[in-house]
Amino acid sequence: MMKIKPKEELFAVMLSKGLTQQDLSKKTGLTYVTINKAFNNKGISAKTAKEICNAMDVNFEDIFFISNDNNCYQTNDRLSDQTQSAL
Numbered sequence: 001m002m003k004i005k006p007k008e009e010l011f012a013v014m015l016s017k018g019l020t021q022q023d024l025s026k027k028t029g030l031t032y033v034t035i036n037k038a039f040n041n042k043g044i045s046a047k048t049a050k051e052i053c054n055a056m057d058v059n060f061e062d063i064f065f066i067s068n069d070n071n072c073y074q075t076n077d078r079l080s081d082q083t084q085s086a087l
Helices: 009-016 021-028 032-039 046-056 081-086
Strands: 002-006 064-068 071-073
Touching: 002 046, 009 032, 021 032, 021 046, 032 046
Parallel strands: none
Antiparallel strands: 002 064, 064 071
């Protein structure tokens, strides 16, 4: 099963944009709990990842990656059609 996971850069990008998790919550319309899940590797949907990327004006691969069991992919080349279309 594929999971979207944060890269270490997620926090740095947020700080470089002068944002907090609460700010991201307001900008995306997502709950603080959902934003916090993204930062704490608790599993988020492709749609949530897209909202966070849009709010910070970055590409998916800049701050997230896809994990497939023990195999991690740094690009979205192997995403399922459903995940790819959500991004």
